[in-house]
Amino acid sequence: MIKYLGSKRRLVPLLGELITGLGDVRVVVDLFSGSARVGQGLKARGCRVIANDHTAFAATLARCSIEADDDVADDAARLIAELNGLRGVDGWFTERYARRARFFQVENATRMEAIRQRIASLALPPTLEAVVLTSLLEAADRVDSTCGVQMAFLKRWSARSSNPLELRLPTLLPVSPHGPGRALCADALDAAAALDDVDVDVVYLDPPYNRHSYLGNYHVWETLVRFDAPEVYGAVQKRRDVQTRKSPFNRRSAFVGALAAVVDRLRARHLVVSWSNEGAIAADELVAVLSRRGPVRLAAEVAIPATSARASVSTIGAVSASRTRPTSTPSNMSSSSMSRRRRGHDRMMTEPRRSVDAAPSSPDTDGP
Numbered sequence: 001m002i003k004y005l006g007s008k009r010r011l012v013p014l015l016g017e018l019i020t021g022l023g024d025v026r027v028v029v030d031l032f033s034g035s036a037r038v039g040q041g042l043k044a045r046g047c048r049v050i051a052n053d054h055t056a057f058a059a060t061l062a063r064c065s066i067e068a069d070d071d072v073a074d075d076a077a078r079l080i081a082e083l084n085g086l087r088g089v090d091g092w093f094t095e096r097y098a099r100r101a102r103f104f105q106v107e108n109a110t111r112m113e114a115i116r117q118r119i120a121s122l123a124l125p126p127t128l129e130a131v132v133l134t135s136l137l138e139a140a141d142r143v144d145s146t147c148g149v150q151m152a153f154l155k156r157w158s159a160r161s162s163n164p165l166e167l168r169l170p171t172l173l174p175v176s177p178h179g180p181g182r183a184l185c186a187d188a189l190d191a192a193a194a195l196d197d198v199d200v201d202v203v204y205l206d207p208p209y210n211r212h213s214y215l216g217n218y219h220v221w222e223t224l225v226r227f228d229a230p231e232v233y234g235a236v237q238k239r240r241d242v243q244t245r246k247s248p249f250n251r252r253s254a255f256v257g258a259l260a261a262v263v264d265r266l267r268a269r270h271l272v273v274s275w276s277n278e279g280a281i282a283a284d285e286l287v288a289v290l291s292r293r294g295p296v297r298l299a300a301e302v303a304i305p306a307t308s309a310r311a312s313v314s315t316i317g318a319v320s321a322s323r324t325r326p327t328s329t330p331s332n333m334s335s336s337s338m339s340r341r342r343r344g345h346d347r348m349m350t351e352p353r354r355s356v357d358a359a360p361s362s363p364d365t366d367g368p
């Protein structure tokens, strides 16, 4: 798995317990899937998972973890062995990301370039292609020279950037007894609409918390997956389309409206929502949006220790929602109780009757 800002890596077991604890949960949608760790954890628990993210690289990670199953492991392992043996090719990618910007050492960048070209030339079935692309992304992530995001590269090479690039077989799981997984690459609202005909038990919502776009933070991964030699600009050679492919969830003024539109569109029995009190939406606004569907409950909260950069505060919330919208909107999760919480503590709220208090030893945000 790659380093990913806002990843719920450390919360996967707790989220899995909370979501499957909602009762008779077979089909789960992870609408903002990012690193795909949450969906992967749910697939490991036997759920049929449908993952969605609007970036191509995140959708590729999900296609590998969620849509591909362990029956492609042998083919993928053979391919990965072949790709590891390729000699480097010095071209567009190496020039941008190892010379003009210094995300990778030249030798590793040339091997990434050769491997990516070879994958493109093979015209593989989508799931197998996603597995080898994920293998390449994970390998590149292990030898990058960043602090975990691609808005900057380090002045001096990171120690790991000198290691040779090595592709490994990503984790592949057996298919769920409830049906095959799917990975979508769409705006959350479009994905919600596309799920109209699917009988979904739970939708997990983990939208961005601030104005920083994931496409901007991980533009090199987007380019490595699309391999489209885009127009780039600036010292970090960012894709020009970062300026136009915007998400309403990165704008404070648009966040509530966008979330409300998604919540209104979803037909699932339950919604489970991650919430951070450092995020774009205030507690009372979140409760108001979620209450449109039914009672909202705080299920758990997690204290996350302050990092050197900030007092990290993250809350996971959940709403229990009936398919038909109630006329009155009772809520047993009061916004005042949410906003009373001290900064520097993380909370987990979830819908199930049982409440879980857990204190992970480090932030849910994956560090470099």
Ligand SMILES: C[S@@+](CC[C@H](N)C(=O)[O-])C[C@H]1O[C@@H](n2cnc3c(N)ncnc32)[C@H](O)[C@@H]1O
Pocket: 004, 005, 006, 007, 008, 009, 031, 032, 033, 034, 035, 036, 037, 038, 052, 053, 054, 055, 058, 186, 187, 188, 189, 206, 207, 208, 209, 214, 215, 247, 248, 249, 250
């Ligand atoms: C907080 S991260 C999710 C982290 C994920 N739960 C994990 O554990 O890795 C938010 C994700 O939402 C995606 N995103 C942002 N705006 C979106 C939109 N309008 N539609 C779909 N996905 C979006 C981002 O690309 C990012 O991967």
